[in-house]
Amino acid sequence: SISDGTVYFDRPPGYYNGMDKETIEESIPLPAGQYHFALLDTGGDGFCCQNGFGFYSLYANANGDVLVFSDGQFGDAKNETFS
Numbered sequence: 001s002i003s004d005g006t007v008y009f010d011r012p013p014g015y016y017n018g019m020d021k022e023t024i025e026e027s028i029p030l031p032a033g034q035y036h037f038a039l040l041d042t043g044g045d046g047f048c049c050q051n052g053f054g055f056y057s058l059y060a061n062a063n064g065d066v067l068v069f070s071d072g073q074f075g076d077a078k079n080e081t082f083s
Contacts, residue, residue: 002034002081013042021052034083037068040076047072058082 009028016024037058039046047054054072058080059065067082 002036008035013040032083034081037080037082039074039078041074042076044076046074046076046078048074 008030009026039056041047047056048071056068056070056072057066058068060067068080070078070080
């Protein structure tokens with residue numbers, strides 16, 4: 001949460017290793033508010049290139065309202081703000 005700095009979800013480096021060709025879905029219930037979403041890639045190529053092209057998206061609810069959508073070309077970090 002931007003207002004109080006609470007981290008609602010975190011995965012350690014290497015958590016998704018070996019899942020290059022997988023679709024990963026995770027549900028994280030959040031109270032209403034403004035949030036900061038950060039992706040960090042130790043390989044420095046985002047979800048791109050050597051193992052194919054990827055993307056990420058954040059949805060507001062089960063109805064599929066899209067909050068954020070981006071291709072996987074972001075280097076070593078990508079930051080988004082959403083509410």
